[in-house]
Amino acid sequence: MFIYPENWNSLSPDEKMEARFDYWISGAGVKFETAKAEESYRQGAQRIKDIIQLKKPDRVPCIPFADAYIAEYAGIPYGDFLYNHEKAAQAVIKFHRDFEPDYSMMILGPGKMYDRLGMKTYRWPGGDLPIDTKSYQMVDSEYMLEDEYDQLIANPEGFFMRTYMPRAFAALEGLRTLPSLYNAMEFPMLPMLTGMLAAPPVREALQALLDAGQLTAETRGAMGKITNEVVGKMGIPPTLGGFWKVPFDIIGDTMRGTNGIMLDLYRRPDKVIAACERLVPISINIGVEAVNMSGVPIAMGVLHKGDDTFMSDAQFRKFYWPYFKQVMLGLMNEGVVPAAFVEGRYNTRLDVIAESGLPAKKTFWMFDKTDMLAVKKKFGSWACFGGNVPTSMLLTAMPQEIKDYCKNLIDTVGQDGGYFLSPGADIDMATPENMHALIDAAREYGVYL
């Protein structure tokens, strides 16, 4: 947990970022078992800081973002990561012990918590998907109605609490009647608030939230075990400390849904823009809170609906990018490194991003299928990037093909530093030989002279 020093508010954004990096790289709060583990952790974390600042570390770091593959490799269903934490912890530890990746991955979730709240926006293995399904999935639908933009804009948190959450969670129906907290301001008004809390539907919803907290806390033991083994004993640092979202994706993914937001671009474009603006500080706050909690200064936004094929360049420049950029700037102001996982292709977006004047040496970009030579040309002088090793190859190719692919990336776009090797998306299926090939490639071909 990163605690703000007393002089935090007087620090510049650069000093804040430095303070966060120092905290992370020092391994504060980690109980290292050996000096070697501590050294290895610091070296790994320092490498990431170096590439973000466009320096050449000793070698290219490899971040093998593995997800369901960790379960597959251990021979357990992915759903065990939600419902059988003991087995899940063993699987995560085994993955790190056997593959010795440069960075650690933690995939564990409180399945019973999702069940207790009855989350409707997602389906997950062991919930209403078969336990061996290799992914949780979003249910693309309308969870905010077309005429609710004004409510969202006027009071986002109130809208989330009393309208969105009751709609998106079966057990939180009672929050609809939750009274205004503003009654707390006066002695004779307070009973207006507390009286409503006694109503059975409200009590049921609040009880569900209490239970959800408890069910989440029950994963702590397994999480602690993983941290002790993977970070403390093996000295493998984590790289991602939290998430944020592009405002357009917040509305388009789990609020209005794809269909809804696309129609809104024509039917009520001004409302979409006003809502995106309103969500900027909220998204920044989500990232900052998570980074404070984890102590890792990098927060990732997974980009969805701004891809080359989703909208025109004009729409991207009008609805998507301005607020995306504002969130990144806001995170940087708080000393957080904004990372973007660019799903799909961003070939037509590189120019507007590169020419936007985003501060250099403070961002982190992971690409999927975007042309990496173009990325190198347009981002190389100001931002750290990586990605692009196809997940399809990790499942189907021979190890030597993986190595060749990685070597080619390192030789053509990674030769100057500011670069990390990684797959283009999370790895759910692979062969062990190919996982080794990916991780080894950075060590074999990525050493800087």
Add this chain to the structure above:
Amino acid sequence: MTEKLVEAIVEMREEDSAHITADLIESGTDPLEVLKMGRDAMKIIGERFSNGEYFIPELIMGGQIMSKIVERVKPLIKEKQAVGGTTTLGKVVIGTVKGDIHDIGKNLVTFLLDINGFEVIDLGVDVPPAEFVKAIQESGAHVVGLSGFLTLAFDGMKETVQALEEAGLRNSVKVMIGGGQIDEHIRNYAAADAYGNNAQDAVSLAKQWIGG
């Protein structure tokens, strides 16, 4: 007025489109003629999508405008008339494979195939291999499109092609696959005939195989 309706739809002017449709009907235009204008407009929208001028918002908006026109016009069309209407290039069965519930890409492909003259049998999402087999047997389709956004779809696609093989359909049906992580490696893995990088590829493949 004909051109005005087509233009209003193509330019995404929803209210205009509704007004012009109402005017056309009131002035006694054959409802089938109005529908044809709608289809012409959809075709232009599809072309603009293929040319990179239009994107998902326009396909969804265009589809929405069109469905309102259909809603308005349909009660006026005698059944016989409707049946005697269009001929298709051929049938295509499409669906998102087992385990995957993503439908954005699949819906785009369905839309483009439809406006390009194919009869599309859309099985929806999370479709088990047996349902593909059944739909192909019942429809006699010679092309099937398998969609999937997640990497887990790799196996869903492979299993579906195997099921076609086991049902003795593999030689009479061409299989195309597409989605976020799909490429030549997965085409080979799933033993499909071709893969597409975008919705337009699906139209080209279907035309190449059955649409002349």
